Amino acid sequence: MLSYKHAFHAGNHADLIKHMVLAATIDLYKQKDKPFVYIDTHAGSGIYNLTERESNTTNEYKSGIKKIAEDPYFSKEAFSYFSTINKLNSGNNNMVWYPGSPCIAQSLLRENDQMIFMELHNNEADKLQKNFGKDPRCHIHHRNGFEGLVALTPPTPRRGFALIDPSYEIRDDYKNTVTAVEKALKRWNVGCFIIWYPLLANEKDHSLYMHESFRRMNVKNSFTAKLCPFSPADEEIRMFGSAVTVLNAPYHLLEKVQEILPKLHEILKQSDKARSFIEIYENEQ
Numbered sequence: 001m002l003s004y005k006h007a008f009h010a011g012n013h014a015d016l017i018k019h020m021v022l023a024a025t026i027d028l029y030k031q032k033d034k035p036f037v038y039i040d041t042h043a044g045s046g047i048y049n050l051t052e053r054e055s056n057t058t059n060e061y062k063s064g065i066k067k068i069a070e071d072p073y074f075s076k077e078a079f080s081y082f083s084t085i086n087k088l089n090s091g092n093n094n095m096v097w098y099p100g101s102p103c104i105a106q107s108l109l110r111e112n113d114q115m116i117f118m119e120l121h122n123n124e125a126d127k128l129q130k131n132f133g134k135d136p137r138c139h140i141h142h143r144n145g146f147e148g149l150v151a152l153t154p155p156t157p158r159r160g161f162a163l164i165d166p167s168y169e170i171r172d173d174y175k176n177t178v179t180a181v182e183k184a185l186k187r188w189n190v191g192c193f194i195i196w197y198p199l200l201a202n203e204k205d206h207s208l209y210m211h212e213s214f215r216r217m218n219v220k221n222s223f224t225a226k227l228c229p230f231s232p233a234d235e236e237i238r239m240f241g242s243a244v245t246v247l248n249a250p251y252h253l254l255e256k257v258q259e260i261l262p263k264l265h266e267i268l269k270q271s272d273k274a275r276s277f278i279e280i281y282e283n284e285q
């Protein structure tokens with residue numbers, strides 16, 4: 001039984017790093033005319049209303065998207081990401097809608113690009129279908145994203161990338177993520193993989209396991225960026241930050257992330273002990 005609902009967390013610091021990396025990756029793939037495929041293994045419902053009960057129970061977006069929405073640096077440097085937000089909210093004085101990863105992809109991909117969205121939760125899958133089902137570029141699967149990632153790769157065309165963004169509700173999600181990426185990489189060695197995972201200030205943290213597992217895959221052009229707005233020593237905060245690992249990153253993505261991350265950290269940091277950083281995997285091949 002799945003109980004995680006992304007609506008409680010939409011627009012928080014974890015979404016910011018993940019979605020800015022996503023939008024920047026799309027921009028880089030669009031630099032060539034050739035069409036590409038975007039695979040979203042854990043899509044959620046795709047669009048979130050920040051005025052609804054879920055958002056206002058946690059208020060996570062207030063220390064996330066709300067803090068950077070007006071910042072002139074981000075409206076320029078993360079232009080594509082903000083163009084999606086602005087498009088969704090045109091006509092509203094305040095930000096009402098926050099785009100999930102499917103919405104960002106739908107708004108930025110071109111006519112000949114393709115999207116594959118997977119979601120296991122019944123209600124979320126229904127909403128996903130309702131929100132994106134009419135777009136012929138979007139292929140929606142109500143299925144397990146770990147199994148789907150392996151089954152649907154290599155995609156046609158082979159050019160493209162996958163976002164793997166589980167809720168990590170169950171401990172096996174960590175192992176399943178690593179196994180699915182490992183298998184998919186064997187079938188789709190030109191694919192780029194963006195994997196998100198939380199940094200937790202307790203014994204449930206598996207970030208070292210994730211980091212080591214991806215490093216051992218020994219994939220060229222790979223790095224991990226960690227955005228930590230809180231300090232791990234802050235006892236009230238369970239998730240003090242989160243990480244995005246990119247394997248087979250497109251050229252110039254690392255530079256873009258290196259540029260944006262310190263600025264994100266500066267605006268979002270809640271403690272002087274908070275520390276965000278990038279680790280670049282050494283490739284032995």
Ligand code: SAM
Nearest residue numbers: 006042043044100101119120121144145165167
């Ligand atoms: N990627 C989305 C975004 O950025 O807007 C957010 C996804 S949310 C963190 C994780 C989603 O995965 C939830 O909607 C949850 O229902 C779904 N989920 C959990 N286990 C899954 C599985 N094994 N396969 C596919 N979806 C799953």
